[in-house]
């Protein structure tokens with residue numbers, strides 16, 4: 001139980017990757033504060049976690065609500081040791097059809113909210129002498145994908161926020177790392193799985209020839225939240241089955257039997 005006695009705040013905890021992260025942190029011994037805008041689903045997830053879980057319904061696009069969360073969690077649980085910025089929205093639209101309002105909304109949830117949460121959590125963690133932040137970015141923050149300009153820009157920004165926090169607070173007991181998932185089967189990507197063209201394209205571009213389950217993103221998050229990763233700071237860990245190792249180039253040299 002590497003996270004025994006630790007308290008974790010997880011955003012976007014009502015669905016997909018967030019649910020798996022909450023379960024994995026709880027299994028590792030942490031008590032978990034779950035937050036999401038969807039209160040009904042949040043209660044259901046929390047009730048499945050039993051003791052050691054509490055819910056905090058908040059819309060992270062509201063700066064004041066987001067900024068208040070770390071202190072609310074510390075007041076309820078007595079400390080705040082881990083912050084996982086997982087909540088996210090994804091806008092899929094051709095660049096010329098993307099409106100400034102859609103662009104801002106994506107950045108508000110995917111980049112401004114993590115900044116606001118980190119800004120509120122870091123002083124509490126520094127006061128305790130130690131705290132770990134894990135930001136859930138995306139392989140779209142490492143590479144461009146058609147129709148995803150706002151999402152890619154937000155996730156690339158989140159990766160640089162991660163590195164800036166390490167540079168500024170690495171000597172004050174703060175760890176900040178990012179995980180960059182490839183395609184994960186969740187409600188966010190359900191439309192992928194309704195299209196055979198899309199699933200064969202994912203397979204073709206992923207050296208491991210498959211997509212991932214939310215639990216496969218949660219395990220590296222537990223590692224980055226615990227003491228085993230104590231010399232890992234300011235990094236971004238792709239968890240994408242190798243997609244960003246090869247990009248499309250992986251397909252340019254078929255194996256002899258496939259040529």
Ligand SMILES: NC(=O)c1ccc[n+]([C@@H]2O[C@H](COP(=O)([O-])OP(=O)(O)OC[C@H]3O[C@@H](n4cnc5c(N)ncnc54)[C@H](O)[C@@H]3O)[C@@H](O)[C@H]2O)c1
Pocket residue numbers: 011012013014015016017018035036037038058059060061085086087088089090109136137138139180181182183184185186187188189
């Ligand atoms: N699913 C993938 O393939 C994939 C790939 C790369 C990165 N990611 C990232 O992983 C994270 C989780 O994605 P997921 O697939 O589980 O998505 P999801 O849509 O299943 O869950 C996202 C959660 O965030 C919450 N949320 C959205 N806006 C919010 C707001 N304003 N305030 C509070 N909560 C809000 C939603 O209610 C939902 O519960 C996201 O940051 C996403 O960008 C996902």
